[in-house]
Amino acid sequence: MKVTTLAAAILTLGLAIAIPQSHASHADGTNTSDLVHKADLIFEGKVVEVDYRTSDVLQAGDVAMPHTYVTYEISRSFKGRSSQDKLITLRFRGGPDDAGNTLIIPGVPLFQVGDQDIVFVRGNGVEISPVVGGNFGRFRISKDAVHSDAWQEIWLRSNGQLDQGNFNEEKKSVTLRIGIKEFTFETETKAEWTPPADATKLTPVQFRKFLSDSVNQHYTPQALSSLKPAQSVQMHEQFAVGKAKPVAAPAVAPVLKKLDLEAPPHVEMTIHKD
Incomplete structure (x- = not known):
């Protein structure tokens, strides 16, 4: 199966993607308090629509980059509110382009109509992914279980x-x-994870209570009511993505001292710049 590249992996029809197993609280070091603080909006909702379009080419240097528009119907807000009340449309980098390819970016969640999630939102319409922490701020909610974006307990x-x-x-x-x-998408499981003795597997009811308590610990009702609404992105709004620019390599300081392996121990040889 052919794989091409466009700023990330572009995958063609039928490709099976192996996802390595990982076990960590949050691989990027994000803890629960960070998720709560960084989010403009924390809500529970159901995906009711998924649409796609490429970014606009408004000037020289812009590129037509595929994006995905995910619309949620909000059933509960834990922090903040949407500018569209009970709906919010989130824009993600990635999706099908106009040439028949599909851009899939590691760490950017994928969505299907009917998904029920709790989502931590930040920078909608600005960030590559408006989910806090890439995909760590998306929790899948089912009847009796809570899973991460990658379907981990x-x-x-x-x-x-x-x-x-x-x-x-x-x-x-x-x-x-x-x-x-x-x-x-296939997940390769290498070993079973043993939960710590002090850990409890959360049900949706327990997770909602934990999240509500976490928000209330950090924000007063007055502070929550004064938060600016998170913007819902409209598909018809123009937006552009500039072509990536090469970045110069960081300057490396000259080496002034070097250990001479032939010299006696603890003796340093000095190299002077001309």
């Missing part, structure tokens, strides 16, 4: 932090539709 530690546990066995191979194409 969510556990609560006694210190108030969240851990990602074992993968959902039923979701180790998932087929998603992106535009008119379908992609199969």
Whole structure:
């Protein structure tokens, strides 16, 4: 199966993508308090529409970059509110382009109509992904379980932090539709994860309470009511993506001292610049 590149992986129809297993609270060092503080909006909702379009070429240097528009119907807000009340449309980099390719960026979540999630939103319409922490700020909600974006169990530690546990066995191979194409994502499980003795696997009811308590610990009702609404992005709004510019390599300071391996121990040889 042919794989081409456009600023990230562009994958063609039918490609099975192997996702390595990982177990960590948050691989990027983001903890629960960080997620709450960084989010402009934290809500629970259902994906009701997924649309795609490329960015506009408004001037020289702009590139037509595929983007995905995900519209949620909000059932509950934990922090903040949407400028569109009970709806919000989030824009993500990636999706089908005009040439029949599909741009999939590692760390940017993928969505299907009907997904039920709790989402931490920041920088909608500005960031490559408006989900806090790439995909760490998206939690999948089902009838009796909570999972990460990658379908790992969510556990609560006694210190108030969240851990990602074992993968959902039923979701180790998932087929998603992106535009008119379908992609199969496969997870390689190398070892079972053993939960710490102080950890509790969260149900949706427990997770909602934990999240509500976390927000209330950091914000008063007055502070919450004064937050600016998170902007919902409109598909018809023009926006452009500039071509990536090469970045010069960082300057390297000259070496002034070097250890001479032939010299006696603890003796340094000095190299002077001409």
